[in-house]
Amino acid sequence: METASAIFNTLPVSEIRSQFPLLQRTINNKPIVYLDNAATTQKPWAVINALRDFYVNTNANIHRGIHTLAEEATTAYEATRLAVQSFIGAAAPEEIIFTRGTTESINLVANTWGKQNIHEGDEILISAMEHHSNIVPWQILCAEKKAVLKVVPVNDAGELIMEEFEKLLSPKTKLVAITYVSNSLGTINPISDIITMAHNVGALVLVDGAQATVHLNIQVQQLNCDFYAFSGHKIYGPTGVGVLYGKKALLESMPVFMGGGEMIKEVSFEKTTYAVLPYKYEAGTPNIADTVALKAAIDFMQQTGIEKIQAHENALLAYATDKMLQIDDLRIYGTAQNKTGVISFLVKNIHPQDMGVLLDNQAIAVRTGHHCTQPLMHRFGIPGTVRASFAMYNTFEEVDALVKGIEKSIKMLL
Incomplete structure (x- = not known):
């Protein structure tokens, strides 16, 4: 004591x-x-006040307006993107995609990179401790593509059996989708080792960081993960806003997720061309106020230490x-x-x-x-x-x- x-x-x-x-x-x-x-x-006053302040003083749609409120709202929204980039150590702001949360981030990868790159007979590797949001999207993808979903077992202490993980890895492994921290057990997985081993067989790695981001110092470039997902409400921020980090080259090579406003460059009835990163994946009016308030949560955590x-x-x-x-x-x-x-x-x-x-x-x-x-x-x-x-x-x-x-x-x- x-x-x-x-x-x-x-x-x-x-x-x-x-x-x-x-x-x-x-x-x-x-x-x-x-x-x-x-x-x-729970949410600190800094987050609550940021949310209130946006609606009281700044409320406007972003990116498409030239009036003062629109420009102020856009600046505040993009300031959160820069804050997230710094918070998790991404190389560039365009590697930060705003979503509704970890679940949507994982589904985005499954429905873009997954549909483009997973083929019959390919293997996706997850663990026995995954949250349903990191199981079901891959089951759906594997059923559609006739791919194989393999599971790394855990021991009685709730730890991954790394010898089994190594055995399951093969040239057929195209993706390892793994939680950094178990939401049920609290187990911190050896994520750096997992990423290195996966890359050695040519597989990409998606890290479910929903439980890790609030407890650990996350630096995605040091981890060298290909994708990293987390939710704002787990880090003292608002609900309904989350992040997908992806390496820039990967995100650029992937097809779009949802079609609509904002994610386009030009639209005609004959052809549509798409916007550059990160807007390519942010169709429609986003959750602006909660995204703005997410910066207050990140600032609060960083100031606390x-x-x-x-x-x-x-x-x-x-x-x-x-x-x-x-x-x-x-x-x-x-x-x-x-x-x-x-x-x-x-x-x-x-x-x-x-x-x-x-x-x-x-x-x-x-x-x-x-x-x-x-x-x-x-x-x-x-x-x-x-x-x-x-x-x-x-x-x-x-x-x-x-x-x-x-x-x-x-x-x-x-």
């Missing part, structure tokens, strides 16, 4: 919490303990793991040596939904169910788990409240 306290003191958590208005709420006359951050994070956030969350994880393992009959699923602030657990024969309801009655918000990873739950022979996930604003006192809440719920259920 001494180490945890020392790290805790490097992050001004009380000051940080004061900037998140929802954390001041009470439920059932109790202060809320919000531990559902892997599903979505990614390394400090990570250290605090790791301290919370270590503290919570130690405390929860002292509870009789509690089993944690996901015990990888390298993981982020996620604890998925079950207690004896208590259904996760029952545990979740009783914790909610105590104003403790956790996630229950299969977490959109049904194949992973089948791997462990369980219907789902209770998942507590930590963020920069969580405290050791909230961990204590969770432990007491679990113990109280056990007494009521057993």
Whole structure:
């Protein structure tokens, strides 16, 4: 606990919490303990105010207007693109495509690069811990193209079995689509090794960064991934906005995703030519206000300090793991040596939904169910788990409240 306290003191958590208005709420006359951050994070005043300010002072459509509001809106929108480029270390702003989130980003790649480059007999490699959004698009593509979807298994600790990954790689492997951090288990995959090994057989790599971007310092050029996807609402930003990063040459070579306004250069009834990157993939009026507010979330994280956030969350994880393992009959699923602030657990024969309801009655918000990873739950022979996930604003006192809440719920259920 001494180490945890020392790290805790490097992050001004009380000051940080004061900037998140929802954390001041009470439920059932109790202060809320919000531990559902892997599903979505709460939003600081900086993000909320940026969203309000856009609609109050700037609201206009972008890119197509010459009046002052349109130019101001366009400048604000494109400022977010530059912020994202810097945040994840992309080489150029045109490598940043705005989408509705990780799911749309993955589907964009599947429906453009995938349809263009995957052929009968080709193989796509994913892992057993993937979110449904990184399974279903590839299943659809493989069924259409008569390609083969292969799955890297995980061990009992919830870690990829890298020897099996190496065996599955072959010249037939055209794409490896892999999560950086498991949303169910918290496992941090050895993504640099995966990318290198995949490239060695000529395969491209798409990284699902939905859970990684909020916890780790992401530098896509250093990783050398070909595609990287994440969602704004996981990094303290608004819902409905996300990012697809792709290497410029790849994005330029890919066909368009959706047709409409903005993504065109010239249109006639005989022929349409398309806009340059990144607008080629941003058809129609985008989610302007939320994209503008995403910059405020990125600024907030960077000003707080990614390394400090990570250290605090790791301290919370270590503290919570130690405390929860002292509870009789509690089993944690996901015990990888390298993981982020996620604890998925079950207690004896208590259904996760029952545990979740009783914790909610105590104003403790956790996630229950299969977490959109049904194949992973089948791997462990369980219907789902209770998942507590930590963020920069969580405290050791909230961990204590969770432990007491679990113990109280056990007494009521057993």
